[in-house]
Amino acid sequence: MLDLKEYGIDMWPKEKVQAFRKALLDWYDANKRDLPWRRTRDPYAIWVSEIMLQQTRVDTVIPYYERFLHHLPTIADLAKAPEEVILKLWEGLGYYSRVRNMQQAAQQMVDDFAGQFPTTHAEISSLKGIGPYTAGAISSIAFNLPEPAVDGNVMRVLSRLFEVDYDIGLPTNRKIFQAMMEILIDPDRPGDFNQALMDLGSDIESPVNPRPQDSPVKDFSAAYLNGTMDKYPIKAPKKKPVPVAYQGFIIRNKDNQFLLEKNNEAGLLSGFWSFPLLEKGAVVDKQVSLFEVAEEVVQLDIRQSFTEYYDMAVDWQKQEFDTVQHIFSHRKWQIELVEGVAETTKLLGTKELKWVSVEDFPIYPFAKPQQKMWEAYVKKMEQ
DNA sequence: AACGCGGGGCC
């Protein structure tokens, strides 16, 4: 057991811990949000909600949650769903490995747990895509087990309550908050206790514009009482996304179908379909833009590359399109579009390429950058 | 321990 004193944290005496639990849970009982996953005890549904809520806001999740459970109401349904179906259900949520891992976990449950959701913390933790936070959340919420669920909200709230001088962004420091929670958590209502801390952290104790004076536990908060709220939580700044320049190819054939390519199984947006993209040799950011002459050379060069790579002769159109920009957490894509008319409708068998008519687009999973590419194309064509 | 992995809301 980790000694909190070594980290400069004076844990409260038992009476104060009990008073804190009561203050927090009384507030939760009076103020908790009415969310769809709080109306069920089905561990499968609670699991779906917890995975969707990873790095994703409540308001964004709600419609996805309803639709997902409507189409895949049971573990068995998820285990046997085709890839395109699960990607379409997750389309727009991001971090798509979440849903792939969920399907693997569903298959684990079919194989190892007779198709039932496992009921112990160790078994739940053994499922693909379920890490320490999610294991604690499901254990406590669905099975009433006294397991902490330490997420960003909880670390922010606790770091203010106890003036924790350790960076909440460093994985190694998670154990400090885990140890604190093992003492604080209400053994009778662990799920409500965890959710109360998260509700508190996402609203009143939010990262920006917090309202600490409205907190039901402000009298317990060392940072509030000492006037050090601005200092906590300690968190190192993040790195900026790296700019990457692409040429995007909107290629049409004489049957008015468009060329789509399926992304590789590994890497960013795997399994999604895209208009062909080739990375430009040089980085073109706003600040380090190439000279105009060089830009022309790059254009000619990359169209030649397309012809070779896709083994397809193309009649390039003069039309110019808006540049598409999309920012991921770690990459900043800038996509210049060009339109071409292919002189053939045949395709090599080696790549995952298809000619697709516009009315069939809804069948294919498209991530946000590809949606933006199509919007830019349509916008110009309608002018 | 660091990195890869989306997307949207808010200021």
Add this chain to the structure above:
DNA sequence: GGCCCAGCGTT
């Protein structure tokens, strides 16, 4: 434009 977020798996 920059900040934030109900994290996990891989290396």
